Amino acid sequence: MTAAAPLSALDASAARTVLLRGGDVYSPADPFATALLMQDGVVAWVGEEGAAESYARDAELVVDLAGSLVTPAFVDAHVHATSTGLALTGLDLTACPSLGEALERIRAFVRASGVAPGGVLLGHGWDETRWPERRAPGLAELDEVAGGTALYLSRTDVHSALASSALRALAGPELPAAAGYLPDGPLSRAAHHAVRGAALGHLTQQQREAAQRATLAHAVTLGIGALHECAGPQISSEADLTGLLALAAAGGGPEVFGYWGELGAVDTARRLGAVGAGGDLFIDGALGSHTACLHAPYTDAEHTGASYIGAEQIAEHVRACTEAGLQAGFHAIGDGALGALVEGVRAVAAELGLERVRALRHRVEHAELLTPEQIAALAELGLTASVQPAFDAFWGGGSGMYVDRLGAERARTMNPYAALLRAGVPLAFGSDAPVTPLDPWGTVRAAAFHRTPEHRISARAAFTAHTRGGWRALGRDDAGTLVPGAPASLAVWAPTELVVQAPDEIIRNWSTDPRSGVPGLPDLTPGGALPQCLATVVNGTTVYLR
The missing domain is CATH 2.30.40.10 (Urease, subunit C, domain 1)
Known part of the structure; x- marks a missing residue:
């Protein structure tokens, strides 16, 4: 031998x-x-x-x-590399157990940074629904620990944020008039976009590159060979995307494919080297920040969330992308947002032809609160669902954030992966890092052991969605296997030890019998090591x- x-x-x-x-x-x-x-x-x-x-x-x-x-190497189909790197190398409040502990960690972070008053610092991950106080810091509390620093702290869903007085001043005098502004609380909607833009705009090129390098270096330690970067004017910047693509093209890390989320920006997407005009092109926001667009009001708030663009604008964007032969995509979480998406895409299919629309595999990111009719429509229109199973692991179940926001009945319908697969909707898995961590095997486990049993899929199907599914979402059928x-x-x-799931039992029946003729995967039973x-x-x- x-x-x-x-x-x-x-x-x-x-x-x-x-x-x-x-x-x-x-x-x-x-x-x-x-x-x-x-x-x-x-x-x-x-x-x-x-x-x-x-x-x-x-x-x-x-x-x-x-x-x-x-x-096959994993593909993470939805990331924000700079923000993820900033969380990896800076202040990450994801696992913080209380409001008081969060304030102490912020204080220590500011002191250790060495940034002078007026300088900009960023952090991520706070979640008041997991704290015993059940509230976010007030502005006076934040300013006391910020020490004059322009401090931006995104909530775990990245659809609202804490902003110190120094950062609010950088955002300009128009900030108090923006939708989602609160004088003493987290900022959402347009106000959040303004302070996020101010914070990211003050990052130096060196800070951005260091954060991006940290993300790429971390990804490959997890067996991730490709990332889909979801960029756009409301989430990052043109310089951020082009810098990341250049860094990835130099080699030594995962491949990176960029999406640019701006309405009608076909020419911009191509100029920037993006593979699609989509990703985080926001139809709505997120459940945790009460900005996901719903058909019926939230259980814990007397409104239906935020709608940033409607069916007509969606149709205009999909039409422009389809005519240009470029993939379109949208961020849509609530059933109200997903209804607008279906209406807009269906209008273009009626105008340009269904097969022409289906051929481009337009995408929807997140697609969490779906009706059965919307699931059928995604399949009919050939839309790829780019989804994040860790969302269910973090916020699903009988007493999680989903229940707080929607009540038990609606929460139970969230993230219906089994129904999507049965309908023929292609799935691509990702993390939306830094919203949830880069963690591919944890993502496969979260889908196979969904906290709502009827939404579970096999580990093999979940693994496929996190490997080949990510490539198919790019329009490539030659990779991921x-x-x-x-x-x-x-x-x-x-x-x-490798195991094979028996076809008649999604979860419990595992076999090591080689006569099955099916490739085995590691045992992902919750509680075991990944x-x-x-x-x-x-x-x-x-x-x-x-």
């Missing part, structure tokens, strides 16, 4: 032909595969150990997997080695 090197040999390898052998390869080409050949950045062969020796003789490098699992001819973008995981990434390879190049 040809001598094999350890996995560490991938670290500095410039070999054009590499054979990985002696592990488990997750591939539809061969459910019993133990070896894979990469050649010039493409999967050249997948098969069993008995046939690997003939390929080993011609390989420039043979690597012993020592029982490790090889899978380890078969000959596919890009060699893969992840290597520490050895673990797989550990040993290496990530993007188009044949090793970008991470543990």
Whole structure:
């Protein structure tokens, strides 16, 4: 048998032909595969150990997997790289247990930053629904710990934020007249967009690049080989997107595909190098901030949320994108927003032809509170649902934030992944980081063990949505699966027992019987450890080695 090197040999390898052998390869080409050949950045062969020796003789490098699992690299279909990096390297309040602890962490962060009064600092992740005080800090409390700093702290859903007096001043004298302005509380809607723009506008190029590098470096440690960046004038900036795309194009990390969320901005999206005019093009906001657009009022507020654009504007945007051959997409969470989306896209399909609309695989981000009629419409119109299962893990269940905002009956209908798949709606999974963390196996687990049992899907379907689904959402059907001819973008995981879910039981029946003829996945039962990434390879190049 040809001598094999350890996995560490991938670290500095410039070999054009590499054979990985002696592990488990997750591939539809061969459910019993133990070896894979990469050649010039493409999967050249997948098969069993008995046939690997003939390929080993011609390989420039043979690597012993020592029982490790090889899978396609994950695709996170919705991220905000700069904001995620700022949370990774700065103030992250996601796990903060109380209002008092949050204020102390903010104070310590400001002191440790060394920023002079008037300087800008950003943080993320507070969630008053998880605090015993059940309220956000008032402006006086925030100013006391900010010490004169222009401080921006986004809520966990990034649809409202705390802004210190210094930051409010930077946003300009028009701020108090903006929709969503509160003199002593979190800012939402247009007021939030104003303070976020002021804060991000004062970031230096060095700060942005450092945050983006942190996100890309972290992603590959999790087996993520590609990211969809959801940019736009209300969420980042043109410079932010072009800088990120240039950084990713230099190599050494995941591939990045940008979306630009601005109405009618076909030419802008193309000029910036975006693959679509969509992503966070907001039809509405978020449930946590009471800005998701609903058909009926919130349970804990006497209104139906925010509607930023209507069906006519949606139709104009989809028409312009379809005529230009460019993918469109929208952020829509509430059933009111999703109803407007369906109405707008359906109008364009009637005008330009259904197949012409379906061919571009226009996207909807989040798609949480869906009616059965809207699910059927998404399938009819060929829309891809770019969704975040961690939302249910964080805020679903019998007593979570969804119940607070909607009541138990409506909350139970949230994030209906099984119904979407049954209807034929393509799914692409992501995190919306920093809203929820980059955590691909946790995302697969969240979908397979949805807190509402009737919405659960198999781990295999969830894994597909987080790998091949992300590529199909880009209009690419050649990637995200380890078969000959596919890009060699893969992840290597520490050895673990593999299981196969029986077809008659989504959750409980797990089998290790090889006669099933189905590739196995790690056991993702809640409470157990998630797989550990040993290496990530993007188009044949090793970008991470543990």
